[in-house]
Amino acid sequence: LPLATTRRLLNELLSSDSGRRALQYGSTAGDAELRRLTAERLRTEDGVDEPHVSADDIVITNGSQQMLYMLTECLCDPWDIILVEDPTYFVYLGIAQSHGLRCRGIRMQPDGIDLLHLETVLEQINKAGELRRLKFIYLVTYFQNPTGITTSAEKKERTLKLLRHYERKAGHPIYLLEDAAYRHLKFPTAPRVKSALATTRFIDRVIYTSTYSKAFATGVRVGFGILPKEVMRAVLRVKGNHDFGTANLLQHLVAAALKSGDYDANLTTLQQRYTCKARVMTAACRAHFPDGISWLEPTGGLYVWASGPRHINTGLRSKFFKAALAENILYVAGSLCYADDPSRRAPSNEMRLSFGAAIESNISEGIRRLGNVFRNALSRTRRST
Numbered sequence: 614l615p616l617a618t619t620r621r622l623l624n625e626l627l628s629s630d631s632g633r634r635a636l637q638y639g640s641t642a643g644d645a646e647l648r649r650l651t652a653e654r655l656r657t658e659d660g661v662d663e664p665h666v667s668a669d670d671i672v673i674t675n676g677s678q679q680m681l682y683m684l685t686e687c688l689c690d691p692w693d694i695i696l697v698e699d700p701t702y703f704v705y706l707g708i709a710q711s712h713g714l715r716c717r718g719i720r721m722q723p724d725g726i727d728l729l730h731l732e733t734v735l736e737q738i739n740k741a742g743e744l745r746r747l748k749f750i751y752l753v754t755y756f757q758n759p760t761g762i763t764t765s766a767e768k769k770e771r772t773l774k775l776l777r778h779y780e781r782k783a784g785h786p787i788y789l790l791e792d793a794a795y796r797h798l799k800f801p802t803a804p805r806v807k808s809a810l811a812t813t814r815f816i817d818r819v820i821y822t823s824t825y826s827k828a829f830a831t832g833v834r835v836g837f838g839i840l841p842k843e844v845m846r847a848v849l850r851v852k853g854n855h856d857f858g859t860a861n862l863l864q865h866l867v868a869a870a871l872k873s874g875d876y877d878a879n880l881t882t883l884q885q886r887y888t889c890k891a892r893v894m895t896a897a898c899r900a901h902f903p904d905g906i907s908w909l910e911p912t913g914g915l916y917v918w919a920s921g922p923r924h925i926n927t928g929l930r931s932k933f934f935k936a937a938l939a940e941n942i943l944y945v946a947g948s949l950c951y952a953d954d955p956s957r958r959a960p961s962n963e964m965r966l967s968f969g970a971a972i973e974s975n976i977s978e979g980i981r982r983l984g985n986v987f988r989n990a991l992s993r994t995r996r997s998t
């Protein structure tokens with residue numbers, strides 16, 4: 614965590630002319646300089662010659678989590694339908710549930726959602742006469758939480774085309790909500806992938822959210838959304854009701870870190886740390902997991918997604934989960950990451966392992982113990998068959 618950097622930047626900020634401004638209320642949309650810098654960074658990240666978004670398209674939020682909540686509140690009514698990845702960011706499922714939404718899961722492939730399955734689900738919704746209830750598809754496109762999968766630019770473009778096709782019958786826009794929370798946490802060998810904003814001519818159907826907190830300090834709750842105009846109006850109204858603007862001091866801090874190069878310096882350190890921790894975790898998986906356990910090798914982000922044989926239940930109430938807890942191992946049960954979609958049976962043999970906070974030696978030891986939990990579970994099931 615950038616303790617010394619933050620201390621220095623806050624000192625500089627509070628000793629300068631901007632100090633007073635930073636301690637006042639700001640605007641609901643957020644600090645103009647931070648929004649300008651955000652638009653500029655996105656242009657570099659997407660490698661586009663002309664600016665494809667401007668500061669006016671951006672709202673700074675209290676973490677990207679607030680943006681996800683506000684978008685759902687603005688776009689959806691109870692019993693509306695949204696499409697999500699199967700599996701997806703489980704905390705978002707909580708937001709969807711609290712708004713009374715119906716979620717349909719779209720199967721995942723190594724480069725993002727399965728477009729054939731997306732088309733099948735869209736057609737089912739169409740045949741059921743429910744397209745008017747469909748509001749958006751939510752995709753965590755970079756080093757997804759929980760699987761670590763990155764969606765290819767081509768899939769984003771084709772998803773938007775498909776949505777456009779069904780939009781005519783829906784009678785309203787169907788958005789692609791691109792959650793790019795982990796975009797910056799890329800390992801050096803991972804290819805660069807453009808955002809949906811840079812891959813489509815349907816840019817007014819893309820809602821993009823991301824965050825500065827993951828790659829700087831999660832306690833600095835500064836995220837942002839890039840929104841089409843009609844959505845912007847509604848979100849600003851809700852944001853005004855929530856807090857009339859994200860903490861101004863923290864926005865100034867992030868803007869200062871971006872301008873001074875401290876944000877990128879910290880990011881480089883984090884990328885190296887996480888690359889190394891991911892390597893430690895996957896090496897430990899290779900060394901300690903018994904045959905029959907598989908996992909995805911991450912190319913960024915914070916997670917390894919592991920799967921056991923179908924008959925080993927890793928759910929919160931399972932013997933397996935309790936045995937892992939008894940060994941001081943905590944994972945996110947894979948079943949939590951599947952929407953409550955009655956059209957399919959969600960798997961219960963998966964888990965999300967995080968290498969974010971633990972130190973290397975604990976990662977190796979944790980995976981060794983988890984390997985034993987797997988071994989015991991496998992021998993138990995062998996005995997009972």
Ligand SMILES: Cc1ncc(COP(=O)(O)O)c(C=O)c1O
Nearest residue numbers: 676677678702758794824826836
């Ligand atoms: C996929 C995803 N989106 C959004 C968030 C929210 O992050 P923040 O509010 O810190 O920007 C998280 C946090 O874990 C996440 O995993």
